[in-house]
Amino acid sequence: MINVIVPITNNAEKYVESLSQLSLRSDVNLVIGITESLNKAVNLNFPNAKTKVFDDKSKKEEILNSLQYLLEDGKTLICRRPFSMKEYKEFTQTNAAIVFGKEKKENKIKAFFQMLGQDFMQLVLGVKPFGGDFSLICFDEDMTSVLRQAENFSYSTRVDRWKGVEKVAVEVENHEKVKVENNKKNILTLLFLALGAVILGALVTTLVAVFTNVTIIIGLLLACLDIICVVTAFFCLFSLYFNSKIGQKHFAYAREIIVREENNEKN
Numbered sequence: 733m734i735n736v737i738v739p740i741t742n743n744a745e746k747y748v749e750s751l752s753q754l755s756l757r758s759d760v761n762l763v764i765g766i767t768e769s770l771n772k773a774v775n776l777n778f779p780n781a782k783t784k785v786f787d788d789k790s791k792k793e794e795i796l797n798s799l800q801y802l803l804e805d806g807k808t809l810i811c812r813r814p815f816s817m818k819e820y821k822e823f824t825q826t827n828a829a830i831v832f833g834k835e836k837k838e839n840k841i842k843a844f845f846q847m848l849g850q851d852f853m854q855l856v857l858g859v860k861p862f863g864g865d866f867s868l869i870c871f872d873e874d875m876t877s878v879l880r881q882a883e884n885f886s887y888s889t890r891v892d893r894w895k896g897v898e899k900v901a902v903e904v905e906n907h908e909k910v911k912v913e914n915n916k917k918n919i920l921t922l923l924f925l926a927l928g929a930v931i932l933g934a935l936v937t938t939l940v941a942v943f944t945n946v947t948i949i950i951g952l953l954l955a956c957l958d959i960i961c962v963v964t965a966f967f968c969l970f971s972l973y974f975n976s977k978i979g980q981k982h983f984a985y986a987r988e989i990i991v992r993e994e995n996n997e998k999n
Contacts, residue, residue, distance in 0.1 A: 733759060733760070733761055733804050733805060733806030733807075734759060734760050734761065734806055734807045734808075734809060734824055735760075735761045735763065735802075735803050735804055735806060735807065735808040735809065735876065736754055736760055736761065736762050736763065736809050736811065736820075737763050737765075737796065737799055737802075737803070737808065737809070737810045737811065738751065738762075738763065738764045738765065738811045739765045739766075739792040739793075739795035739796050739799070739812065740764065740765065740766040740767070740770060740776070740792075740795075741766075741767050741770070741790065741791065741792050741795070742770075743814060744766060744770040744773065744774040744776065745774050746814035747776065747814050748774065748776065750814070750815055750816060750817055750820065751764065751776060751778060751781065752778060753817055754781075754817075754820070755778035755779065755780045755781045756780070758780075761782070761802070761803075761804045761806070762778070762780065762781040762782065763781070763782045763784075763799050763802045763803075764776055764778075764781055764782065764783045764784070765783075765784050765786055765790075765795035765796070765798060765799050765986070766783065766784075766785060766786070767785070767786055767787070767788045767790055768785050768786065768787060768788050768989050769788050771783075771785045782802055784798065784799065784988055785988065785989045785990075786798065786986040786987060786988055786989060787986065787987040787988075787989060790986035790987065791913050791983065791986070792812055792910075792913065793886040793890075793913055793979065793980070793983040794886075794983045794984055794985060794986040795986045796810065796885060796886045796889070796983075797884075797885050797886050797983055797984070797985050797986070798985045798986045798988060800879070800880070800882075800885040803876060803879065803880045805873065805876070805877070806873055806876060807824055807870060807871065807872055807873060807876060808870065808871045808875070808876045808879060809823055809824055809868070809869075809870045810866075810868070810869050810870075810871075810889050811867075811868055812866070812867045812868070812910045813867045813868065813907055813908070813910045814907065815868055815907075816905055818905070819868060819904060819905060822902050822903070823868055823869075823870040823902065824870055826870070826900055826902060827872075827898075828872070828897075828898040828899060828900035829871070829872045829874065829875055829894070829897035829898050829899065830862075830869065830870070830871055830872070830875060830892075830894060830897060830898075830899045830900070831869065831870040831899075831900050831901075831902055832862050832863075832864040832865060832866050832868070832869045832870075832899070832900075832901055832902075833864050833865035833866075833867060833868055833869075833901065833902065833903075833904035834864050834865070834901040834902065834903055834904065835863075835864050835865055835901075852970075853974060858893065859891040859892060859893040860891065860892050861890075861891065861892065861977040861978050862890075862891070862892045862899070863892070863899070863901060864901040865904065865909050866889065866890055867904075867907070867909055867910040868904060869889060871889075874897075875894070875897070884981070884982065886983050887978075887981055887982070887983075890912075890978045890979060891978050912975070912976070912977070912978060912979030912980075913979045913980060913983075914975050914976075914979055914980050915980050918975070918980065919972065919975065922968045922969075922971050922972050922975075923968070923972065925964065925965075925968045926964075926965040926968035926969050926972075927965075929960075929961040929962070929964040929965040929968070930961060930962070930965050932961055933957055933958045933960075933961030933962065936954070936957060937954050937957070937958060940954060941954075
């Protein structure tokens with residue numbers, strides 16, 4: 733069995749062709765999560781698919797969390813964007829434990845600094861972004877059994893926390909990479925904390941140097957304050973970088989809408 737999990741919050745019409753074909757296959761557990769307004773506009777209620785309708789304010793990652801309980805034994809392909817049947821075959825027929833899309837070619841300098849950033853994330857956080865695009869990502873049977881029990885399902889499918897397993901990046905078609913979902917309030921908070929820490933350290937050091945006689949003890953205290961401010965600013969900016977790569981860590985569950993079928997039969 734191959735689980736195909738599809739959270740849809742936009743461009744619903746672009747999913748119709750591939751989902752209609754997958755719904756005809758007996759070896760596919762097709763699970764669709766779609767927002768209420770899109771469900772009314774585009775009919776994705778295929779006979780052999782499990783379609784769940786959610787509130788219009790739901791985010792893709794929230795919908796994913798809400799679909800976790802529908803996973804069955806077998807591979808799992810998570811589709812955060814429209815996909816073709818060719819892509820479906822390339823992702824599901826590969827024997828690696830985890831399969832994701834190749835990133836577009838970048839210049840060597842940018843790629844080098846990205847590699848350093850990922851290695852630092854691995855060292856500090858114990859996780860790092862996948863070395864490619866997770867808009868489409870496939871997990872084998874063993875990984876699926878772990879994902880079914882994961883407390884933070886969405887996060888587990890966006891970060892590389894998996895050690896000792898084979899990971900493969902495959903070519904994808906010319907689709908736009910899905911933008912990661914962030915909490916703007918948290919982003920602004922981290923940015924202001926970083927700026928505030930730098931300003932506080934610089935301001936206190938300047939005022940003390942101008943209006944007091946700086947002794948050895950005062951100098952050491954100022955140095956400690958500056959180090960604390962710089963470290964605080966660094967980790968705030970590091971968190972910003974991490975969020976820009978994988979998005980917000982924690983997502984809630986989407987609110988499901990119960991769709992009632994009305995029979996308007998004429999007597």
